[in-house]
Amino acid sequence: MTSWVDVICIIVVFLSLVILSNSRVTAMIRVFALQSFVLGLLPFFLHISGMSGRVVMISLVTIILKAGLVPYILFWAIRHVSMRTEIKPILGFGTSIILGAIVIAGAFWVSLSLKLPGKPVSDLILPCSLSTVLLGFMIMVTRTRAVTQVLGYLILENGIFLFAISLFDEMPALIEMGVLLDIFVAVFIMAIVVNHINEEFEKNTVSVGRSKMGETF
Amino acid sequence: MMNIIFLILAHWLIVLTLAPLFVGVITKVKAFFAGKKGPSVFQPFFDLQRLFQKNSVYSRTTTWVFRGAPIVNLAAVLLLSLMIPLGPFKAPLQFSGDILLAVYILSLARFFMIIAALDTGSSFEGMGASREAFFSCLCELALFMNFITLSLVSHSISLSTMIGADTSLSWNLIGPALLLVAGSFFLVILAENNRIPIDDPDTHLELTMIHEVMILDHSGVDLGFMLYAAAIKLFIFAGILVPIILSIHAGNPIVDMLIFLGGMLGASMAVGIVESTMARLKLNRVKNLLLIAVAVAFFGFVVKMWKG
Amino acid sequence: MERFFQLPWQVPFGEFSLKIDSLSLMFLMAIFILVFCAGVYAVGYMREYQGRRPMGLHIFFYILFSLALVFVVLANNVILFLGAWEMMSISSYFLIVFHDEKPSVRRAGFLFLVASHCGTFLLFLMFFLMAHNGGSMNFDLISHTSFSSGLAGVVFLLAIIGFGVKAGFIPVHIWLPHAHPAAPSHISAVLSGVMIKMGIYGICRVLWILGVLPDWCGYVLLMIGVVSGVMGVLYALGQHELKKLLAYHSIENIGIIALGLGLGLLGESHHMPYLTVLGFGGALLHVLNHSIFKGLLFLGAGAVIQKTHTGEIDQMGGLAKRMPVVSILFLIGAVSICGLPLFNGFISEFIIYFGLFKGLASLPLLGAFGCGLGIIALGLMGSLALACFAKVYGTVFLGQPRSPSAVEPWGKTSSWMIVPMLVLGALCLWIGLFPRRMASLAFLGGGYLSHTDLSSLNMGIIFIPLSFIISALILFIALMVGLFGMRRIFLKGLIPSVRETWGCGFSQSSARIQYTSSSFARLIVELVKSVLLFKREGGEVRDLFPAKIKLTSSIQDASEKFFFRPLFDRLTSLSKKLDIHSIRYTQMYLMYIFLYLIFLLVWKMK
Amino acid sequence: MLTILIATPFLSALAALLPVSRDFRLKLFLAVSVIYSLITALFWKDLPASEYNGFLVLDSLGLILLSIISFLFLSVAIFMIGYFQHEQRSNRTLSACVLFLLSTMTLVAVSYHFGLLWVAIEATTLFSAPLISFHRNQQSLQATWRYLLICSVGIALSLMGTFLLAIAAHDVHTLLLPALLKGAPLLSVNWLKLSIIFFIVGYGCKMGLAPTHSWKPEAYGQSTGMVGVLMAGVLPQCSFLALLRISQICNKTGLTGFYSSILIVSGLLSFVVPAIFILGEKNIKRAFAYSSIEHMGFLVLGLGLGGVGLFGALFHMINNALAKVIMFLTAGSIAQKYGSSRTDDIRGVIHIYPVTGIFMIAALLAGTGVFPFATFHSELLILNASIISQHYFLAAVGIICLAVMFIGIGKIVLGVIHGQPKEPLLAKKENVIMNAAIAVAVVLLISIGLWMPSPLEHLLHHAVTLIGAV
Secondary structure, three states, X not given: OHHHHHHHHHHHHHHHHHHHHOOOHHHHHHHHHHHHHHHHHHHHHHOOOOOOHHHHHHHHHHHHHHHHHXXXXXXXXXXXXXXXXXXXXXXXXXXXXXXXXXHHHHHHHHHHHOOOOOOOOOOOHHHHXXXXXXXXXXXXXXXXXXXXXXXXXXXXXXXXHHHHHHOOOOOOOHHHHHHHHXXXXXXXXXXXXXXXXXXXXXXXXXXXXXXXXXXXX | OHHHHHHHHHHHHHHHHHHHHHHHHXXXXXXXXXXXXXXXXXXXXXHHHHHHHOOOEEEOOOOHHHHHHHHHHHHHHHHHHOOOOEOOEXXXXXXXXXXXXXXXXXXXXXXXHHHHHHHOOOHHHHHHHHHHHHXXXXXXXXXXXXXXXXXXXXXXXXXXXXXXXXXXOOHHHHXXXXXXXXXXHHHHHHHHXXXXXXXXXXXXXXXXXXXXXXXXXXXXXXXXXXXXXHHHHHXXXXXXXXXXXXXXXXXXXXXXXXXXXXXXXHHHHHXXXXXXXXXXXXXXXXXXXXXXXXXXXXXXXXXXXHHO | OEEEEEEEEEEOOEEEEEEEEHHHHHHHHHHHHHHHHHHHHHHHHHHHHOOOOOHHHHHHHHHHHHHHHHHHHHEOEHHHHHHHHHHHHHHHHHHHHHHOOOHHHHHHHHHHHHHHHHHHHHHXXXXXXXXXXXXXXXXXXXXXXXXXXXXXXXXXXHHHHHHXXXXXXXXXXXXXXXXXXXXXXXXXXXXXXXHHHHHHHHHHHHHHHHOOOOHHHHHHHHHHHHHHHHHHHHHHHOOOEHHHHHHHHHHHHHHHHHHHHHHHHHHHHOOOHHXXXXXXXXXXXXXXXHHHHHHHHHHHHHHHHHHHOOOEHHHOOXXXXXXXXXXXXHHHHHHHHOOOOOOHHHHHHHHHHHHHHHHHHHOOHHHHHHHHHHHHHHHHHHHHHHHHHHHHHHHHOOOOOOOHHHOOOOOOOOHHHHHHHHHHHHHHHHHHHOOHHHHHHHHHHHHHHOOXXXXXXXXXXXXXXXXXXXXXXXXXXXXXXXXXXXXXXXXOOOOOEEEOOOOOOOOOOOHHHOOOHHHHHHHHHHHOHHHHOOEEXXXXXXXXXXXXXXXXXXXXXXXXXXXXXXXXXHHHHHHHHHHHHHHOOHHHHHHHHHHHHHXXXXXXXX | OHHHHHHHHHHHXXXXXXXXXXXXXXXXXXXXXXXXXXXXXXXHHOOOOOEOOOOEOOOHHHHHHHHHHHHHHHHHHHHHHHHOOOOOOOOHHHHHHHHHHHXXXXXXXXXXEHHHHHHXXXXXXXXXXXXXXXXXXXHHHHHHHHHHHHHHHHHHHHHHHHHHHHHHOOOOOOOEHHHHHHOHHHOOHHHHHHHHHHHHXXXXXXXXXXXXXXXXXXXXXXXXXXXXXXXXXXXXXXXXXXXXXXXXXXXXXXXXXXXXXXXXXXXXXXXXHHHHHHOOOOEHHHHHHHHXXXXXXXHHHHHHHOOHHHHHHHHHHHHHHHHHHXXXXXXXXXXXXXXXXXXXXXXXXXXXXXXXXXXXXXXXXXHHXXXXXXXXXXXXXXXXXXXXXXXXXXXXXXXXHHHHHHHHHHHHHHHHHOOOOOOOOOOOOOOHHHHHHHHHHHHHHHHHHHOOOHHHHHHHHHHHHHHOOO
């Protein structure tokens, strides 16, 4: 079964690369949803043997939250605040791809010296999650808009989640807590952003296009 | 105790009598060079006597400083005169470090001269005061360098020892240094006592004067004190220079006295000759002359250091 | 002599241990004399601000300041010392900015605070280096350990800079000429009289702790002394503002003290106890003397400024007639600070001269040369100071009033202000005529500072000349009295007539024609104008009937103009630029984090 | 006991969310914080028993933080009453979030399990976010946004760290601190290293260490005084507690050198960065924010240097908190009086508001560590440690940065308090209650600086032994 896990890991990293190189918000959100969905499937492949209720629960919650709710909120947000206008990222397509590749290589290089203890799930987990984390980070750095940054953040979370899966039965209850809280953070971010932007619109008709701090919503 | 007092009085007697004569000789020499007969060498005494009998006039602006300055001045030079040896007569007041007292007593006198000049509130005397202050800075620079050299030569900081009144300086060893010292010291004498080429004691153009213009408002007794003090000061400086140059000790007091007097006579004639042969420098060139004196003194210091 | 005093004190590394020894005694005397006199003076001086300003705060900080001074001198523990030191700086800051509505005062105060604080930070380093070597925070215990010459050198340099800022060594003196004029006069008196001496005290204490130092330290101090002294007095000559001028004279006197200390160090490193004792002793005595006569001068200046409402020397004149007592007291101060005989300045300078001459005779070539330089510098300082104070006294108190502010009728100076000045003046005369007690105290201090016991030395070599000087001075006074009598006799029966000053042909010369202080100092200043950055605008007469012309002359402080100001401005502009660039985008922030993470991974996980 | 300590504020926060009067909320908050402080005071006598089979334990490290929390919230509660005498705005969100914050911070102080610790810190982030945007305007929105974004990144990274720690502790099978310490030899060092890196970056973001500091100036600049106190005084120190816990493990597993080298680097950065930015600053609160970054630098530096420095760092936790109370409450009251905290709008405070002016001076002195204030001692301890451990370069750079910081902050504060008085925008008179709240902190900080009470000293020493630095 580890082969499937490997495949999923590769897919996840690949999707993050896609998002990194992409510059259209809606497309990015969709790709993110896909990535989360794939991640949500991961527990099944990890534990094909004992299909415990916990596994199902975890993956379901993941898929519903990450692949369903969050993308929905994101879409809602961009519609609501009319953030259709595209802004090209700081880095162009080529550069981001190259940098991403370098980052991935670095991640693998770092995790050379680290072997997962216990029963070997898959030796790709750590490097892949690391590189997803870093890629998510890169997305946050290279994008100038709030939503895209949130997206980057969520990808970073995905990376961590991917890692968390691997210690599924090491630490009981830890992962769940973490994951849920992270999702909550993401939602919360959106909530506060949107909520405040509304108030801004109601209070003064000054468009929140580009504030003096160089943010764009 | 008694004999100390006696010594002091004797010293003062000599100084008080010889100092005006010294000035008189200078005037005589100048007259001779000018091809005139000139006043007698005792003329300064008569002047002083006349001034002492005169009434004095004071400016409304002045305060007690103006009246006090002459006293301080004369007292200072009289005290100073006790620190120099007169041939066989050793200096009654000599101790290690007396040169410092000497220099600073002179400065005290100068300070009061200057503020007395400023006291009158006249721009001319202010001018003179400013020049006096300026030139005296350079003079003291040269003076101190000479003292340093001399103290290195004589391993002492007591005036009489330094100028070789007790044990004659060894010219054959450190001749060059001593020569330089003597040279710069002579310039200092001319400057400190306001002689040509630095200043002209009997010019009558206020704009160019230094010392004379400072005492422009003094009259009567005060002026007398001032002039007497000036004469004594000149005498003292010469009395410092002479032993350095001819540092000979013929145990016999009479001979020593004669040597000393001869030296002083020579010094006065030297001053007179300089005054009558040289023209008075432009004021802004005076400082260069003094800087030369400083440089010469420093050169002497260096030479001494090098000789070890 | 040493007296200890212990109290329990619970702070990390701190112990409340006080100690009086011969070294701190000198400074303690200065503190008590001056703080007391200035306090009494303030009663009269501050009366006009009564109710218009927060007096309570001022008094509170004054008391705090005095306490801090005492503790600085008595502290025997690093933490206690540093604490007192900080209190001193802070409280004095609030004393300085009493007139905080004036921007110049605010700037001066801030400059002072910054300067002294930066100095304090260096002191932290220095003390911790010493304490680390000594394995204790107690001065006594540290002083018992031996220092490697390298460490000693480093500590010495740190002390020179850190304490030098407070003491006002050139070139780190920049705060001093601004702060002194800004403060109320009694405060400037205490600042200049006592607080900058705390810098000297610190250096002395460090020297005491370090013991014998390599001889280059001596040369360093000697050079600092020469430069600070000569430059200080030259700057002073160029000033038009009374208190600023006095401030620069403080720098000069600090230079003299540094000369003494340097001589002492040279003597110590060449094992010549006489030089050591003479140098240190002279320096310590000069500390006391300077605080007395500089206090007197500042108080006098305050009395003048209170009446004329201006500090501009060239606005004054003829005050001797309006405030005779003040004028005489100021004269005493002036004569003392010029180091002229009869007053205390001469005694300490004489001792230092004496030591320098001794060093000239006994030290090896380089040392002798240094001493010679020191002597020349001292002489130069003396004559320049003379010129400077002749200028001040002549322009402020003598001649005719130069401006209405110097003419208008005033009430008499309050006796609250006169009495402390009288005390200080009396002290000047007392030490000047009967120096033996104070001098021997100073020598005790010097001996203690250099760990040499005086009993093994024959102090006659200095005391005999001193006694000679005393007798000479008494003779001098007698002479003056006698001459005064003679003058009386000559003038008996004659009534001196009183006229106008002779205007050399000009009748009714106006007060404006008098020589001003600037024109008095001009000859000297122009000789060294390249050093002083002397600037002179206007003033040349053009056509045949010259119209009203204006002449301004000013000098600038090189180290401030060319080093500290530009440095600060550069830093500020840099920070502003960076601020703008880095605050723009959140991405920047995230990128910092990202790069930091990468950096750590690469650095640590390879 | 601990449960009560956590639950009480939580429940009262829920109560505060209900539509009740403003005064009720204020009184509620005051009451809670008074009770809270009393309970904490009891803990000084003897520490409570552990609860939830070792998940909640209060040791002396926790007690330090707990005392800080209690004092700060108490003074904020008092200040708040005075503050809202001049304010019309509703204090619903404010008081609710503050109370939530209180309970979550308590959780941080007492949680003995790394997962729980992380959750708690996460929660503090969530609840502190709405506080920043108390003034609902563009800038505060921006500030909140950044704060959330950066802190969430930090949180995420520290979660990663937690997971890595979990892997490292594979053979210990738990993240409970005592177990980890006992099973230290079993931990796999490489994973531990990786986790430490993530922890430092992650919690560093929360703590505001350079170069992850950048949310601080805006967040502090925008938040009102009381919020500033909590954000600057306690929040970072919660994360510092996490770092302390990690250092406990490092000292057991011989990673001290590894850990301290990183800490020293980030401490150095946290000295240099604010020193660069402070000189150009024109806003009081932002300036104070920079100084707080510098103080965080002090903390980690002390931790990194160990020995005397560690003692100093723990001592500095307390002093820094008190100093922050003085600084931010004073800045808050000034901002309320002048309607701005930009130096251009404020002049001659000491002439119009003498008391506030004096507090401002106190803030300057406390923030820059001048003698009668205890910060002086703790900073000296840490500098001394750097000399003792022969990091001379570090000491030199630190000194320079301190000097620059002093110049910067001094310029701002003195420029504000002195000068020709400028009429305040919305003139309000001095408020006794607000001043009382500040005065207590001032007196306390000075008295600690003048005399260190022995119980405090024992507590600190015990904490040092607990960390077990070599």
